[in-house]
Amino acid sequence: MIVLLSNDDGIHAPGLKALAESLQELGDLYIVAPDRERSATGHGITVHRPLRLETVSIPGIKAMAWAVDGTPADCVKLAVEDLLPNPPAVVVAGINQGPNLGTDVLYSGTVSAAIEGIINGFPALAISLTSYGSHDFTSAAEVARKVVNLAMQKGLPRGTLLNINVPAAKPRGIRFTRLGNRRYVNIFHKRTDPRGRIYYWMAGEPLDLEENGDDTDVQAIKQNFISITPIQLDLTDYQSLQILRQQWGEITFTF
Template identity: 55%
Template sequence: MHILVTNDDGILAPGIRALSAALSRLGDVTIVAPDRERSATGHAITVHSPLRVKHITGLPATAAYAVNGTPADCVKLALEGLKIEKPDLVVSGVNRGPNLGTDVLYSGTVSAAIEAALLGLPAIAVSLADFRETDYEDAADFAAQIAARWQHRRLPPDTLLNVNWPRERARGVKITFLGQRRYENIFDLRTDPWGREYYWLGGAAINDETPESDVWAVENGYASVTPIHFDLTNYRLISEVESWKIGLE
């Protein structure tokens, strides 16, 4: 089994090291990850500047490459630029902090997995619901357990799972749907040493803990596994909008 590993916290982050070590027990691991922190970059790709690649040693992988781009760049480049051996699976993480509900629209971790699915490969995004400098091994081992089960399933190539591990040891596993997770969006107005104003975005998460959602599961101590896809079509509204008889005047 060949597994491509990436993340959005950077190639030297402890989460990707733990994940690669766990997945190495299943087969060969190739790491292609950002050379620095790239959290909350969503599905951005680099089109107005060059991508540069550096070979990295000392990581638990067959080969490792740092890229000065986004997580989606890393997956694209690995598969269509570096042309590594085609992986059987792409795993992104382990992210520092959860990716729940509407977080998936901002997350570089999840977007890397979505990019793999767009390119026809099964993928897993893995996040730990903890922002402390903490132990990633349990979340990494859980991801490896899912990857091992994957070998024995005939799943569509664009199968995509969003996995979130709770802050403490999981009390069980829930197969969930995406919940609602918003933020206060507090823009703190500050002044730099040259007297120029700037804004710093902060604010706590506001969770809608609908039962059996991913947000609810993690808040209640469960590991959450959410099958997701990249089709944003609102099928419920197609007939309604058709009834508007929109045409060319």
Template identity: 50%
Template sequence: MKILLTNDDGIFAPGIQNLCKELEKEHEVVVVAPDRERSAAGHSITLHHPLRAKEMSFEGIESKCIAIDGTPADCVKIAIESLLEDKPDFVISGINAGPNLGYDVLYSGTVSAAVEGLLLGVSAIAISLVTDDKWEFSQGAKFVNKLLKEYKRRDLAKDILLNVNLPVDFNGSSRITKLGNRSYTNSFEQRLDPRGERYYWLAGEAVEEDNDEETDVRAINEGYASITPIKLSLTAFKKMENLRKWDL
């Protein structure tokens, strides 16, 4: 299969390089990723300056690698619409260094890159490793290869992406999940600069509440990988008829 590989941690990140080395054993891979970390970039795209593409080479990687000075969504968009001769079979985004659980998907550059693939008619997977300090990506990379083989045998709608989160000590067990409840508290820390002027540093701690056994948060906390199907449509169809009754 032809695979476009991207991320939001940047082209130099160990997660994407480990995944590329694993996937290129069996697939035709092209890496198009940001030239630096663009975490929490969401689905932003670049409008006000040109994008530059620079071909890179990395030890142990045979696939073509291109760094873009833009966002994760930029990378997928420019790759499919300009850089690649043929549309890929898959867009795979990751392996992200850190979780993309629950409401994280609304901010995540990793997930947004996969969403951009769907918008351009390409099946997509986002994958993240849920850890803060143990960066062991090899098992996750092997799991992606296994997931691709199963995906190829099955039929999944083109408007659905798979958001995959792996526990740090992944043993191969997984659950099909829904998005859980994961938000942040005390998000901004106020400080003073040397001139006595206030500034704010985004920080905060994750809060995980009311997560039943079907959620991605619960699966990860119990040592399972979570695989969550996510749809593009955000329309609340059940509320449309009620809104039609409003005096507007």
């Protein structure tokens, strides 16, 4: 079977290599990733210029690999539409350096690579190590291998990806979770350059919210559990849809 890997930290990121090492015995490995870091690009795609790519050799990894001068979504789209000889059995994005918790998934290039997989009808996973300081991907890579095996054996609901976050310390266990709410404070640092012009540097720190209960990915990581959250492509709020149909009724506009 074909296993397609991508990420947003770039083709030479240590997390991607660790992921490839853990999965290369599962099938024919193909890697299509950005040529440089593309974190927080969300699901952007490149439409106003051509995409260029080059083959890459990753030491110790038996795989066909390409570096693309585009976004993570570009990489997966290009892979499934042109580069792969056959459709992938699974798309795996990661291992991301840093958490992808709660509302982070809306900005994450790694999660967007997995989303592009399910858009094209393939099972997909995104996996992150929830630390910027630790570069030990051993646990995250092992979790990725086990979850991919389970996904291939038991299947995943169509249109659903698994967003996996692994703590840097030894995990206490695994929780199936819902997305929490990650809100940030002190987002912009206002500064002045040497020529007196004002510029802004986006940063910010996560704010603890009471609504992040024990069933959320945010709280699971705080308690040192691995978090596995199913994310669906359909963003429709069906409860609100029903309310609108019942309470608003038929709407007539005159144009």
